[in-house]
Amino acid sequence: MAGGATWWANARRRWGARGPSLLLLPVLLLTMVVPLVGLPAVRCEVFGSGCRQPPETPRAAAEPVRARRALSPVEAATRGAYLAMGDSYSAGEGAYATPADLAPTNRCHRTSLAYYHTVARHFRFAGGTAFWACAGATTATVVRGKSGEPSQTGRLSAGTTLVTISVGGNDVGFSKVLAGCVVRLPWSGSCQDQGGEVADRLAALRFSLTGLIDTVTARAPRARVIVLGYPRIFAERSGATGDNLSVRDQQWLNGRARDLNEVIRQVVADRDRDLVAGGGAGSVEFIDAYSAFSGHEIGSADPYVNGLKVNLAALSAEPGSFHPTRGGYAALARLFVEQVTAGPGRPLNQFR
Numbered sequence: 493m494a495g496g497a498t499w500w501a502n503a504r505r506r507w508g509a510r511g512p513s514l515l516l517l518p519v520l521l522l523t524m525v526v527p528l529v530g531l532p533a534v535r536c537e538v539f540g541s542g543c544r545q546p547p548e549t550p551r552a553a554a555e556p557v558r559a560r561r562a563l564s565p566v567e568a569a570t571r572g573a574y575l576a577m578g579d580s581y582s583a584g585e586g587a588y589a590t591p592a593d594l595a596p597t598n599r600c601h602r603t604s605l606a607y608y609h610t611v612a613r614h615f616r617f618a619g620g621t622a623f624w625a626c627a628g629a630t631t632a633t634v635v636r637g638k639s640g641e642p643s644q645t646g647r648l649s650a651g652t653t654l655v656t657i658s659v660g661g662n663d664v665g666f667s668k669v670l671a672g673c674v675v676r677l678p679w680s681g682s683c684q685d686q687g688g689e690v691a692d693r694l695a696a697l698r699f700s701l702t703g704l705i706d707t708v709t710a711r712a713p714r715a716r717v718i719v720l721g722y723p724r725i726f727a728e729r730s731g732a733t734g735d736n737l738s739v740r741d742q743q744w745l746n747g748r749a750r751d752l753n754e755v756i757r758q759v760v761a762d763r764d765r766d767l768v769a770g771g772g773a774g775s776v777e778f779i780d781a782y783s784a785f786s787g788h789e790i791g792s793a794d795p796y797v798n799g800l801k802v803n804l805a806a807l808s809a810e811p812g813s814f815h816p817t818r819g820g821y822a823a824l825a826r827l828f829v830e831q832v833t834a835g836p837g838r839p840l841n842q843f844r
Contacts, residue, residue: 565835572653573619586815
């Protein structure tokens with residue numbers, strides 16, 4: 493005890509009055525720091541050990557990815573506007589029910605019995621419908637306009653989702669060929685002598701129809717473009733027509749109609765394949781109407797097509813000659829409704 497007092501007295505003499513306080517400082521520091529170092533957070537900050545990761549905040553469950561639903565053929569066709577284009581078989585030439593059908597101001601001979609009206613009534617088109625087919629139209633005049641009317645293709649837009657069209661018969665000159673077979677004059681040649689001209693025109697049609705369809709699909713890239721072939725209008729038995737045609741002539745004319753349809757079918761298939769290869773949203777589809785009038789040809793008890801009516805003064809056929817009757821256009825309308833409903837037979841690149 494005495495030694496401790498002596499040591500304390502010596503410390504006071506050596507460091508003065510503050511000596512004892514300085515000696516107590518390390519003790520105080522140890523008293524404060526050691527407990528703190530024992531804390532995990534301090535060890536982590538100072539020494540890099542004892543660190544703990546904060547508990548993860550539970551992540552909200554990822555929203556399920558909504559699968560895109562492919563549009564049905566009808567949905568793809570009706571989500572926008574419908575435009576009916578083409579020649580007299582689309583305009584309704586040959587079937588008349590109202591004074592307006594035959595009015596002189598109706599320069600394109602669009603009639604109230606054309607198949608367009610049935611298609612427009614059967615489906616509901618979000619973008620509305622329009623009827624611009626023009627009798628006598630060729631692949632060229634569908635693009636540039638005819639009878640004082642503007643281009644039919646100029647009516648198309650990105651909002652057009654259904655196009656129906658018939659074209660090609662006038663390019664091949666079918667009305668003239670038919671008249672040449674039926675109107676026999678003393679100096680006229682055989683009906684079948686026209687075969688070479690028909691073949692040349694068919695070859696040209698392959699290129700012009702390709703260009704027309706490309707124009708349509710470029711202006712209406714989402715559209716289902718449905719192209720109508722032509723029906724066989726003659727039976728192939730003697731005396732069926734009453735139009736001065738032999739059975740061989742009837743067979744030959746039907747064969748040329750088949751050739752015309754085959755060119756149209758091939759072009760349509762080619763254009764559709766190109767759309768698929770390019771990832772296009774639309775389609776190009778063919779309706780085979782060759783047998784649509786079977787049992788109802790010219791000269792039958794219930795014909796779906798008019799026979800020849802000749803303008804003797806002009807030695808030419810009347811416009812309604814060899815065009816469908818009311819029943820014929822009803823049959824074509826059914827084919828269109830079926831095709832719109834069925835689709836192109838391949839998936840459409842359109843989704844909701």
